[in-house]
Structures are given as C-alpha cells and as structure tokens.
Amino acid sequence: MELTDNKEKQKSLDLTEDSREMEWTYTSFVGELFNGQFRWDLINPFPVQRDDDKRIGDEFLEKLKASLIEHIDPDDVDKTGVIPEKAKNALAHLGCFGMKIPKKYGGLELSQINYNRAIALIGSHCASTAVFLSAHQSIGVPQPLKLFGTDEQKEKYLPRLAKGETSAFALTEVDVGSDPAQMKTTATPTDDGNHYIINGSKLWCTNGPIADILIVMTKTPPKIVNGKEKQQITAFIVEANTPGFEVEHRCKFMGLNGIDNGLLNFKDVKVPKENIIDKPGRGLKIALVTLNTGRLTIPAASSACNKLCLYWSRKWSQQRTQWGTTIGEHQAVAEMIANMAADTFATESVTWLASALADKGNADIRLEAAIAKYFCTEVSWKIVDDALQIRAGRGYETYDSLKKRGELPLPIERMMRDTRINRIIEGTSEIMRLFIAREAMDKHFQLLMPMLDPKIPLSAKISSLLKILAHYSIWYPKQWVRLPVEYKSRSLSKTNKKHLKFIGKTTKKLARGLFHAMGRYQQKLEKEQLIMFRFVEIGTDLFAMAASLSYAESLLGDCNGRDASQDLADLFCINARTRIKQAFYSINHSNGKSINNLSNRVLSNECEWLEDGVIKTID
Ligand SMILES: Cc1cc2nc3c(=O)[nH]c(=O)nc-3n(C[C@H](O)[C@H](O)[C@H](O)COP(=O)(O)OP(=O)(O)OC[C@H]3O[C@@H](n4cnc5c(N)ncnc54)[C@H](O)[C@@H]3O)c2cc1C
Incomplete structure (x- = not known):
C-alpha cells in the first residue's frame, strides 16, 4: 500500500514540477529576498498608478x-x-x-x-x-x-x-482538490483525431451551472518521454450546450450564497480538437500561469473587506460607551483598532504593489502574487474576527435581525461567512506556502538538482559540482557580510529607516537559514513542512514590511492626512518583527517530532477517548 502511495505521490510531484514555469525571465523582488538580496530599488519608489x-x-x-x-x-x-x-x-x-x-x-x-x-x-x-x-x-x-x-x-x-456570456473554470473533482495529478475526467481522441470525447465530473465549479462556455481540465492519453510514461492534462473550451453536459447539483455553502456553483457531469461530450487551449499536455501549466495574475483579485477583495471592517470598527468604537467611556478608549479595543489599521495598510501595500508589478510587465510576479493571496487572506480573516469582536453581540447578529429591531445593521456576520473561503479557493494557504517555498528555493534547486539525479552521468555531475563550488564560494560568505547599507529613502522616519535596515539584515539571515535547512534535511526537507512554512512566513512578513514602507513613503506629503502612513507602517513592522523572531525560534527549536508523534497517535485512534461525551452523527 505504502509503495503505491509513494508512487502516486511521486506522480503528483512530477506533474506539478513539469507544469511549473521553469524560467525566470525577469527579476522577482521576493525571489531575490529569499536569495539573500533586499532589492529595495525594485519596489521603491512605490510604483503608483499612472x-x-x-x-x-x-x-x-x-x-x-x-x-x-x-x-x-x-x-x-x-x-x-x-x-x-x-x-x-x-x-x-x-x-x-x-x-x-x-x-x-x-x-x-x-x-x-x-x-x-x-x-x-x-x-x-x-x-x-x-x-x-x-x-x-x-x-x-x-x-x-x-x-x-x-x-x-x-x-x-x-x-x-x-x-455578457458567462464562463467558468472546471478543475476540481471529488477526489481532486489540491492535487490535480489524480484527475479522473478524461478526454479521449476520436479515431480520426478531429475530436475528443470528455467523460467525468467536476465539483464546486463557480458559475458552472449558468456558464455558456467553460474551461475544462481533462486527462488526455499519456505520452512516452525518454521511455517514461508522462501524464497529460489538457485544457478544453467547452460550450455548455454541447450534448452530454449536465448540471447534477447546485452546491450551497456557508457564505457566498449568491454564486451558482455546482457538480457538473460530462457524458460523452464531443469537442473539436480546435478547442484545446495551447497544446495537449499543457493544461496544468495554463492553470498555474493563469492563476499567477488571476489570483490577485482575491487580495484586492480581501483588502476591501479589511477597509470596511476598519470603518465599521472605528465608528462603533467611537459610539459605543461601556464602563463610562467609549469602547475605543479601552486599551484592549484600541489594540485591535491599531493593529487592524496597520494590517489593512499592509494588505493594501502588498496588493497594490503586486498589481502594479503585474501591470509593469517586466517583473516575474509568481511569488509576489502567491504571497499577496496567502498574506492578505490570512490577515483578513483575523481582521474580520476582530471587527466582529468589537461589535460583540451585534457582530454575531444578522444584518436582517439588527435592521428589524432598528439597530445600525452592519453585515459583519455575513462578511465572516463570505470571507472564509478566501483561504481555500485558488490554492489553500497550505498549498500557497508549499508553492512559495518551491519557487523561493528554485535558484538552489537549479544548481543542486543535477547532483541528486541518479540518471545524470558522472561527467555532468563533476561539471555541476564545479558550478556549485564556484557559486556558493561567493554567495555563501556574502550572506554573512554585515557591511552597513544605506537604503535610499527620501523621507522615512528614523524608526522606519531602522525597519529597512532590519529587512536588509534579516533577508541574509533568511537565505542562510534556508540554505542550512537544505543542507541539513536534503531530500527530506519536502516532508518538513513546518520548517518550510516558517521560512515562507518570514519571507512573507519581510515582503509586507518592505511594501508597507515603500507605500508609506509614497504617501508622504499627501494632504489627505495620510502622514499617519508612517505610523501605520511602523506598527505593522514592529508586529512583523516579533513574528519573524518567533518563526526563527521555531525553526531552531522545531516541535515537528512532537507534532508528528501526537498526530500519529490521534490518527491511529489512540485518543478516541478524548471525543467521549458528545453525540457523533458519523461513524
Ligand atoms: C465556494 C467554492 C468555490 C470554488 N470554485 C472553484 C472553481 O471555480 N473551479 C474549480 O476548479 N474549483 C473550485 N473550488 C474548489 C477549490 O479550489 C478547492 O476546494 C481547493 O482547491 C481545495 O481542494 P479541497 O477542498 O478538495 O481540499 P484538499 O485538497 O482535499 O485539502 C484538504 C486539506 O489538506 C491540505 N492539504 C492538501 N494537500 C496538502 C499538502 N500537500 N501539504 C499540506 N497540506 C495539504 C489542504 O490545505 C486542506 O487544508 C471551489 C471551492 C469552493 C468551496
């Protein structure tokens, strides 16, 4: 069983690896960050909208x-x-x-x-x-x-x-969530090769039940490459009125009640070969590249949600009096308000920076977009939770009920239900961190991979080894050099300039740490998700700090009272630095073994007694 599992896992990893964008045509700010270089010049001046x-x-x-x-x-x-x-x-x-x-x-x-x-x-x-x-x-x-x-x-x-015709994207299946290699929907070429016949089901397809045209990801016959069978995932354009396409079920969720999302069936759906997007076998790559910029709308929507939460929390904290003073005067609430404002500023900075880089065209934003999605959705969930906490009972009450009894109806309850999905769709937070880790380590992988590949002949390995020595003999000492660096900044405050220096210094520490972890765990690093996640979280916070500082600087002198941007960036950086410190501590004092041990015990039912005393509706 384990052998089969490992084979399947390897298949999934191979397919995902094959579908990656291999080249880095343009410099990536975040890519450089993980490589030990804080390229402030790439994001400062902040690329404000023309x-x-x-x-x-x-x-x-x-x-x-x-x-x-x-x-x-x-x-x-x-x-x-x-x-x-x-x-x-x-x-x-x-x-x-x-x-x-x-x-x-x-x-x-x-x-x-x-x-x-x-x-x-x-x-x-x-x-x-x-x-x-x-x-x-x-x-x-x-x-x-x-x-x-x-x-x-x-x-x-x-x-x-x-x-005004509607389209949808159908990838997910009952057994295929984060791991598309296990896809069951097939597209089989007809004998004359002019058409393909699609069979299978797609789950949770947003707009699927009402779409006129869909993109459907399918498995087409495997190819043999270098004597090895290679899975082919192919993207098809499918018209919803093609015979054999049907909507089996409209799915309902805890939020987003207005979306039409469904379980779709494809039974002998015949599509012309001209409907293949790009080439057979390129489907997953198309999906990944599409998502690189496609997923930027999620941080944008999350930032908007944060702004509303901030607005509602500010208003309520000014109005509501308890214990003889407005609740915003109580430090516990003030902390939530200040952090909410600083975090809203950071999500705004990250979102608009990543979007501006996408518009510039001469930047590779796969890492920036993934971090924006991961960071903004995580932060947003915390912000909605704090906004609900500040509104307390009224936060938990529905909009309709508040309205009916004549109170200010703020739909925080609905926002919480609607927002939760953002940590799941278009890459769960866990998958996003794995993706970021893989891309962040790409420069190392490119150099080290030939050494680890058993199929590569000795002569090629020797030449790889020479390249590795040449690279790391310069790169590695650089990560220890602590020359004072001045990052150009027209007008950041003294404390914010210190944060800039911290980013520069910590970027090197991050690169060193990642390199040491690769040396220590080697191929087993893939299993050490907690370690990798902490590195990604550090990189994420460094990116968000840099984006916030650059954005703060761009707003200075703006007469709309935005000079507070210095304080917003400062508080975000202070909090981020605490998280970074904790993350480095967790890397050096990993509790991975305890976690593996206990989760194994739980999953082998040894702690079932802990679940006594409740009504279980499933076996
Ligand atoms: C409202 C809604 C709209 C959607 N819209 C669409 C759409 O339009 N088109 C479409 O194709 N799909 C859509 N989806 C599907 C969505 O993209 C998936 O839910 C998502 O990809 C996760 O898949 P899953 O739910 O099957 O979770 P799984 O992949 O089963 O994951 C379960 C848990 O395990 C974790 N996990 C999985 N693999 C790993 C790993 N290797 N390492 C660490 N953790 C891991 C996940 O992070 C998650 O916490 C939608 C879903 C919903 C609920």
Missing part, C-alpha cells in the same frame, strides 16, 4: 458604484441566493464581463490595478457578485485565452464573453 490609468479607473468605478447601489441589494442576494438578472445585465452593459478583455474584442482592457479596484469595490458591496465576475474572467475563459489562445479562439469567444 495618472491617465487612474483617471480611466476613477470614471469606470464611479459608474460601477452607482450601478451596484441601484441594482444589487447584498442582503437580498444572501437571503435569496440569487444575483438578479437585471443586475447582471446592468453590469454587462457597463462592460464588467470584459474588464480584462482587450478592446479589439469588445472588452474594456483595464489594467490589472483598475481591474482589482473594480473587484474590490464590487466585493465591498456584494461578495457573491465579486466572485461571480472574478471566476468568469480571472480564472474563467478570458484570461487563459488571452495568454494562450489562438487568434481564431480569441475572435470566436472573447467578444461573446465581453458582451
């Missing part, structure tokens, strides 16, 4: 806001589970179905920043509507077609999608 682009966004957002308020009652969407057709038509009329689609195909061709601003605005009003539109164009048909489609495919589908 005036002309901002004007386009402002004009669009104004119309969008009016339309959302006029056509969508978010509480009604939550209660009825329906986004009204009238609202969808109004959004389509505004161009919301083609925000990222090029103008020549009828879209608005918004920049990534403006698109994210739009999704953030929509999400702040109605999360279901934001997810509906984001699933349609961040991961649905438009984005992969834009990146990988042929001219014919773009001409055929993009105008329809820009006008």
Whole structure:
C-alpha cells in the first residue's frame, strides 16, 4: 500500500514540477529576498498608478458604484441566493464581463490595478457578485485565452464573453482538490483525431451551472518521454450546450450564497480538437500561469473587506460607551483598532504593489502574487474576527435581525461567512506556502538538482559540482557580510529607516537559514513542512514590511492626512518583527517530532477517548 502511495505521490510531484514555469525571465523582488538580496530599488519608489490609468479607473468605478447601489441589494442576494438578472445585465452593459478583455474584442482592457479596484469595490458591496465576475474572467475563459489562445479562439469567444456570456473554470473533482495529478475526467481522441470525447465530473465549479462556455481540465492519453510514461492534462473550451453536459447539483455553502456553483457531469461530450487551449499536455501549466495574475483579485477583495471592517470598527468604537467611556478608549479595543489599521495598510501595500508589478510587465510576479493571496487572506480573516469582536453581540447578529429591531445593521456576520473561503479557493494557504517555498528555493534547486539525479552521468555531475563550488564560494560568505547599507529613502522616519535596515539584515539571515535547512534535511526537507512554512512566513512578513514602507513613503506629503502612513507602517513592522523572531525560534527549536508523534497517535485512534461525551452523527 505504502509503495503505491509513494508512487502516486511521486506522480503528483512530477506533474506539478513539469507544469511549473521553469524560467525566470525577469527579476522577482521576493525571489531575490529569499536569495539573500533586499532589492529595495525594485519596489521603491512605490510604483503608483499612472495618472491617465487612474483617471480611466476613477470614471469606470464611479459608474460601477452607482450601478451596484441601484441594482444589487447584498442582503437580498444572501437571503435569496440569487444575483438578479437585471443586475447582471446592468453590469454587462457597463462592460464588467470584459474588464480584462482587450478592446479589439469588445472588452474594456483595464489594467490589472483598475481591474482589482473594480473587484474590490464590487466585493465591498456584494461578495457573491465579486466572485461571480472574478471566476468568469480571472480564472474563467478570458484570461487563459488571452495568454494562450489562438487568434481564431480569441475572435470566436472573447467578444461573446465581453458582451455578457458567462464562463467558468472546471478543475476540481471529488477526489481532486489540491492535487490535480489524480484527475479522473478524461478526454479521449476520436479515431480520426478531429475530436475528443470528455467523460467525468467536476465539483464546486463557480458559475458552472449558468456558464455558456467553460474551461475544462481533462486527462488526455499519456505520452512516452525518454521511455517514461508522462501524464497529460489538457485544457478544453467547452460550450455548455454541447450534448452530454449536465448540471447534477447546485452546491450551497456557508457564505457566498449568491454564486451558482455546482457538480457538473460530462457524458460523452464531443469537442473539436480546435478547442484545446495551447497544446495537449499543457493544461496544468495554463492553470498555474493563469492563476499567477488571476489570483490577485482575491487580495484586492480581501483588502476591501479589511477597509470596511476598519470603518465599521472605528465608528462603533467611537459610539459605543461601556464602563463610562467609549469602547475605543479601552486599551484592549484600541489594540485591535491599531493593529487592524496597520494590517489593512499592509494588505493594501502588498496588493497594490503586486498589481502594479503585474501591470509593469517586466517583473516575474509568481511569488509576489502567491504571497499577496496567502498574506492578505490570512490577515483578513483575523481582521474580520476582530471587527466582529468589537461589535460583540451585534457582530454575531444578522444584518436582517439588527435592521428589524432598528439597530445600525452592519453585515459583519455575513462578511465572516463570505470571507472564509478566501483561504481555500485558488490554492489553500497550505498549498500557497508549499508553492512559495518551491519557487523561493528554485535558484538552489537549479544548481543542486543535477547532483541528486541518479540518471545524470558522472561527467555532468563533476561539471555541476564545479558550478556549485564556484557559486556558493561567493554567495555563501556574502550572506554573512554585515557591511552597513544605506537604503535610499527620501523621507522615512528614523524608526522606519531602522525597519529597512532590519529587512536588509534579516533577508541574509533568511537565505542562510534556508540554505542550512537544505543542507541539513536534503531530500527530506519536502516532508518538513513546518520548517518550510516558517521560512515562507518570514519571507512573507519581510515582503509586507518592505511594501508597507515603500507605500508609506509614497504617501508622504499627501494632504489627505495620510502622514499617519508612517505610523501605520511602523506598527505593522514592529508586529512583523516579533513574528519573524518567533518563526526563527521555531525553526531552531522545531516541535515537528512532537507534532508528528501526537498526530500519529490521534490518527491511529489512540485518543478516541478524548471525543467521549458528545453525540457523533458519523461513524
Ligand atoms: C465556494 C467554492 C468555490 C470554488 N470554485 C472553484 C472553481 O471555480 N473551479 C474549480 O476548479 N474549483 C473550485 N473550488 C474548489 C477549490 O479550489 C478547492 O476546494 C481547493 O482547491 C481545495 O481542494 P479541497 O477542498 O478538495 O481540499 P484538499 O485538497 O482535499 O485539502 C484538504 C486539506 O489538506 C491540505 N492539504 C492538501 N494537500 C496538502 C499538502 N500537500 N501539504 C499540506 N497540506 C495539504 C489542504 O490545505 C486542506 O487544508 C471551489 C471551492 C469552493 C468551496
């Protein structure tokens, strides 16, 4: 059994590895960070949105806001589970179905920043509507077609999608969540090779039940490469009116009640070979690359949620009096408010930095986008929880109930239900950290892999060894050098300049630590997830600190009272430094063994007695 499990695991790892983007065409700020280089120059001055682009966004957002308020009652969407057709038509009329689609195909061709601003605005009003539109164009048909489609495919589908037809992305299956290699849905070529026949089921497909066009990930016949069978995952464009496609079940969740999400069946669904996106076998790569920028809408929506929480918490803390003073005066509440503001500032900085880098085009943002998704969704969950705590009983009460008894109806309860999914979709927080760890170590892997590969001949290994020695004899001592470095900053406060120095110093410590861990655990490092996660968390905090400091500097002198940005960045950095210290401590005093030991005992039912005294509804 274990042998089979290991084989399956290796298959999954091989497929994921094959589907990675191998090259780093452009320098990545975060990639450099994990490699011991704090490249402040890559993110400072903060890449603020160009005036002309901002004007386009402002004009669009104004119309969008009016339309959302006029056509969508978010509480009604939550209660009825329906986004009204009238609202969808109004959004389509505004161009919301083609925000990222090029103008020549009828879209608005918004920049990534403006698109994210739009999704953030929509999400702040109605999360279901934001997810509906984001699933349609961040991961649905438009984005992969834009990146990988042929001219014919773009001409055929993009105008329809820009006008208001809906698309969906179908990858997940009952047995396939985070691990696509286990996919069961097949696409078999017909004898003449002109068509493929799709059979299988797809689970939790957002927009699936109402989609006109879907991207469906399938398994096509394996290829033999160097005498070894290689799995092929292939992406198809499927029209929902093709015979054999059916919606078996509409799924309901704890939140996002307005989305149409379902279990879809494909029974002998015949699609022409022209509907393959890119080439057979490129499906997983398409999914991964699409998600690199596609997943940026999630941090944008999370940042918007944080802003609302901050607003509600501030208002309530000013109004509510207990024990003779407004609750914001009590230090325990003040701490939540201050941290919420600092964290909101950090998520805003990270989101807009990653989006601006995506727009610049000459940056590799796979790490930045993954960190933005992981960081912003984790922080957001904490912020919603604190906002609920500040509103206390009223935070737990539903919007409707508050309204009916004449109290200020703030939908924190709904926001909590709607937000929770963000730590799961488009890569769970655990998978995001594994992805970040893999990409962060890529430079080392590229050098060291040939030494570990048994198939590589001795002569090649010797040449690899020479390369390794040449590289590390310079790189490694550099990670210990502590020359005073001045990071250019026009006007950061003294404390914030100290935080900059801390980032520079800690970046090297991070790179050294990662290198030592690779040496210590070697191939077993893959199993030491806790160690890898702590490194990723350190890198994440360093990135968020740097983004916050750069953003704070860009806001200085802004007359909207934004000079507080120095304090916001400062508090975020103080908290981040505490977390970083703890993470290094955990790496050096790993409790992985105790955790493995105890979880083994729990999973072999040795602690079943601990579950006594409760009504168990499942065996
Ligand atoms: C509301 C909603 C909308 C969705 N929309 C879509 C959509 O439009 N299209 C689509 O294809 N899918 C969609 N999904 C599916 C979603 O992407 C998956 O839920 C997600 O990928 C996780 O898969 P899973 O739930 O099967 O969890 P699993 O993969 O079974 O994971 C279970 C747990 O194990 C952890 N885990 C798994 N593997 C590892 C590992 N190697 N190391 C450490 N931890 C691990 C996970 O992090 C998680 O905590 C949607 C889901 C929901 C609920």
